[in-house]
Structures are given as C-alpha cells and as structure tokens.
Amino acid sequence: MTEKPITVVATLHLWPQHQDKALEAMAACILASRQETTNSGYHCRRDAHDPHCFVFIEHWASVAAIHEHEKTPHFLAMKQVLNKALSKPMDVRLLEDTDLLP
Known part of the structure; x- marks a missing residue:
C-alpha cells in the first residue's frame, strides 16, 4: 500500500521572553526542512491577533517522511529550544486529502 501525502498544521504559543531564540531555531529548521526530498512545502505564519502564536503548515510525502524529518x-x-519556549502544549494535526473536489 502506498502512503498518502500528509499536511501538518502545528500551532504553538511562545513565552515572550523565549521568543527571539525560538524564532531563530524555527527559521533554521524551516530552511533545512525545505531541502528535504520528501517535503513539498514548509511555512510558518504568525497569528495576526496574537504575536506569540505561530502556525506551521507543512506538506510531506507520507507519515513515514514526517517520522524521518523528526530525527533530523x-x-x-528546534525541538530542544521549543521545550523551554512553549507557553502551552503544541497542537499538531495530520491532515489527509479528502478527494471531495477534483
């Protein structure tokens, strides 16, 4: 069975005092992740109403590709920095295509 492409949507909230260091680690991870062959998109956006809330939107070839990414x-x-920087647990969702529309 062939694995399906997966979109990851991860929402995180940072402590203000840790934000600069976290943003540096996040930027480094984004740049390197975009070079991974199983990644077709890796973006981070800041919430327009909460400057300490960030949302990652990532596109991976499969769940297995995500597991390999998590070992890089x-x-x-980035994970090590975020362990101290998160003000609450991260919300991570793995999304599959629904094929509702062509």
Missing part, C-alpha cells in the same frame, strides 16, 4: 538535526535542535 535541524528538527531536534
């Missing part, structure tokens, strides 16, 4: 040095480095 750039992801692990």
Whole structure:
C-alpha cells in the first residue's frame, strides 16, 4: 500500500521572553526542512491577533517522511529550544486529502 501525502498544521504559543531564540531555531529548521526530498512545502505564519502564536503548515510525502524529518538535526535542535519556549502544549494535526473536489 502506498502512503498518502500528509499536511501538518502545528500551532504553538511562545513565552515572550523565549521568543527571539525560538524564532531563530524555527527559521533554521524551516530552511533545512525545505531541502528535504520528501517535503513539498514548509511555512510558518504568525497569528495576526496574537504575536506569540505561530502556525506551521507543512506538506510531506507520507507519515513515514514526517517520522524521518523528526530525527533530523535541524528538527531536534528546534525541538530542544521549543521545550523551554512553549507557553502551552503544541497542537499538531495530520491532515489527509479528502478527494471531495477534483
């Protein structure tokens, strides 16, 4: 069975005092993740109404590709920084296509 492409939507909230260091780690992870062959899109957006809330939107070839991504040095480095920087648990959703529209 072939795995389906997956979109990840991850919402995180940062403590203001940790935001600068977190943003640096996030930027490094974004740049490196875009170079991964199983990634077709990796973006981070800031909430227009909450300057400490960020949403990652990522497109991966499969769930297995996400698991491999989570082992990379750039992801692990960001994860280490976020362990201190998150003001509440991250909300991560894995989304599959629905094929509702052509």
